[in-house]
Amino acid sequence: MRSRLLGSLYLSLAAAIWGGMFVVVKVVVGVVPPLELVWLRYLIALAALLTVGVVTKQSWRVAREDWPLILLIGLIGNTVSIITQEVGTMLSNAQTGAIITATTPAFMVVFARLILKERITLRKALSIILATAGVLLIVGKGGFDTSYRLGGLSLLAAALTWALMSVLVKKVPARYSQVTVTTYAVLVALVLLTPLMFSRLPELDLTAMTRPSIWGGLLYLGVISTACGFLLWNRGLRLLNAGSGGLFFFVQPVVGALLGWLLLGEAIGLAFWAGTVLIFSGVLLVIRDN
Secondary structure, three states: OHHHHHHHHHHHHHHHHHHHHHHHHHHHOOOOOHHHHHHHHHHHHHHHHHHHHHHOOOOOOOOHHHHHHHHHHHHHHHHHHHHHHHHHHHHOOHHHHHHHHHHHHHHHHHHHHHHOOOOOOHHHHHHHHHHHHHHHHHHOOOOOOHHHHHHHHHHHHHHHHHHHHHHHHOOOOOOOOHHHHHHHHHHHHHHHHHHHHOOOHHHOOHHHHOOHHHHHHHHHHHHHHHHHHHHHHHHHHHHOOHHHHHHHHHHHHHHHHHHHHHHHOOOOOHHHHHHHHHHHHHHHHHHHHO
């Protein structure tokens, strides 16, 4: 029970952090384009993770047979998923970004069944139904503008690839720490993106980037959202099965929509609160099911 509650706490914190990320991305992406933004947040995250690793004296050794899995996690989750997520957020809005990527848990249940052979219990299925209904309520009428179609497709790709990455994390041997795995996955993404940056970085508006809202947003995305968020998520998945752990992703749209309302003036109504109740009802079922 203790590991269940602790895993639930880690996953909820990670999802809440990423809910706030949509608002931050919406502000920062007006100055720093999506690709450059991903590269900068990973550069900052790598520095933070290496610092944590050195201070805590982590072992950086990985067996040769485990490298393909870690490289795949870095490619699918830290590169493709994050780029499509930030492109999608730029083309839509903070609430839409949080809502569409909240389809991740359903994909995680499917991948967990196919890859890890996890059983889909009645309680788990009911949890997904309740939480999905909550998301649909939060979206409400007109929740998706037709002009956001391309952004929506990009966000859907982000949800699919993140779900696959989250299930693959479960296959990483337990002898490796979350700091080690996360650091290498971030490094993979950084290496893949760096060749694209040589011609793009000189075009950044360095004057605009000195604004507190921009550099503060970059620090949030790099240190809090990427380094801390990934560590919490990977740690939580170690304590719960992948299918159930994915349900905590539904905390993200609640936080994203709420902060979009508070900070960006995006409208929410009674449906938001009703949806929130359904989402957390689904999450509570998952906690009891593990």
